[in-house]
Amino acid sequence: MKIPKNNKLLGHAKKLRHEMTPQERKLWYLFLRKYPVKIYKKRIIGPYIVDFYCASAKLVIEIDGS
Secondary structure, eight states: OOOOOOOOHHHHHHHHHHHHHHHHHHIIIIIIOOOOOOSEEEEETTEEEEEEEEETEEEEEEEOOO
């Protein structure tokens, strides 16, 4: 199943990928980046931009605050 994507959010998602919060950066560089399953940063899912997304597990990870 293909996930619907709002292409109008593409520029904003790209900007957010480069401007991660300290908490997102820590999780990405200490754990998720080299995880054996592919995890995407700032993925567009419908009208939303999620912090992290694992397609094989159909898992969304949202980081709110510290």
